[in-house]
Amino acid sequence: MNLSDIKTIESLLHKNGFSFKKSLGQNFLIDSTVCPRMAEMACDQETGVLEIGPGIGVLTAELSRVAKKVVAIELDERLKKILPETLKECNNVQVIFGDAMKLDLEKIIKENFSDCEKVSVCANLPYYITSPIIMMLLESRLPIDNITVMVQLEAAERICAEVGTRESGAVTAAVSYYAEKEILFEVSRKSFMPSPNVDSAVIKLSILKEPPISVDDEKKFFRLVKACFAQRRKTLVNTVSNTLNIEKNKLREALKMLELPETVRGEQLNLEQLGKLSDLI
Numbered sequence: 001m002n003l004s005d006i007k008t009i010e011s012l013l014h015k016n017g018f019s020f021k022k023s024l025g026q027n028f029l030i031d032s033t034v035c036p037r038m039a040e041m042a043c044d045q046e047t048g049v050l051e052i053g054p055g056i057g058v059l060t061a062e063l064s065r066v067a068k069k070v071v072a073i074e075l076d077e078r079l080k081k082i083l084p085e086t087l088k089e090c091n092n093v094q095v096i097f098g099d100a101m102k103l104d105l106e107k108i109i110k111e112n113f114s115d116c117e118k119v120s121v122c123a124n125l126p127y128y129i130t131s132p133i134i135m136m137l138l139e140s141r142l143p144i145d146n147i148t149v150m151v152q153l154e155a156a157e158r159i160c161a162e163v164g165t166r167e168s169g170a171v172t173a174a175v176s177y178y179a180e181k182e183i184l185f186e187v188s189r190k191s192f193m194p195s196p197n198v199d200s201a202v203i204k205l206s207i208l209k210e211p212p213i214s215v216d217d218e219k220k221f222f223r224l225v226k227a228c229f230a231q232r233r234k235t236l237v238n239t240v241s242n243t244l245n246i247e248k249n250k251l252r253e254a255l256k257m258l259e260l261p262e263t264v265r266g267e268q269l270n271l272e273q274l275g276k277l278s279d280l281i
């Protein structure tokens, strides 16, 4: 079954009375070139792949071809009727119905991938929870090698920006603490059904064994990062003192020690400077 073919998809969905739910970020891929590329770049024959949101299984089938095993987590129970049909030839795939944000992913990985050399997460992510899913995967320090996912182009550019540039945001600094990041390729909005209003991109986050900087208190570091970007137009002193309730003079002193001007904005600090500032306050 060609799961990228519009007519095949329409007849499959019609037969099962399925209609797209925008609230679940359901934009299915209809471009036959995208999934093979994603699969090849995410995994190999020794990899166990965790997929989030298989939809009708277009990416799942490609991952099944390239990887050792695939576990796909899907929230929409209406797909219980469709996925067994579309994936019937994929013997190394297991589908779990549930919310990827709530399931015990560590347990799922342990139970399914103990015989795999490495684990990847690969997905065409539902856009409404892109950052929360990525941050959950990183913060829970799952034993994964890489996260190779499709996200909105704007989110891809933000996540993969260099920390300390105008394009960066809190998510840039947070992701950079855990992973090396790159945009693999862009995908046109026309490659989806229904077509969203924006283009997309596939990004790869290669998980680092150790963070690139060391900080005394990770929680404090991430609170500072969030505060730095809370009010982008304000100076760091103003936004951080408002958000974290820290005396302005204390912040000015810390900036002086880092040889940074007191007018600096949060987005202008690189990862190392953010880490040092967090230790100082």
Ligand code: SAM
Residues within 6 Å of the ligand: 024, 025, 026, 027, 028, 029, 052, 053, 054, 055, 056, 057, 058, 059, 060, 073, 074, 075, 076, 098, 099, 100, 101, 123, 124, 125, 126, 127
């Ligand atoms: N992989 C398919 C494709 O590329 O055509 C579908 C991708 S679609 C952008 C996102 C999928 O994620 C949908 O199937 C949706 O039902 C599912 N989904 C949404 N929220 C989810 C969640 N919290 N946990 C697991 N799956 C979710």
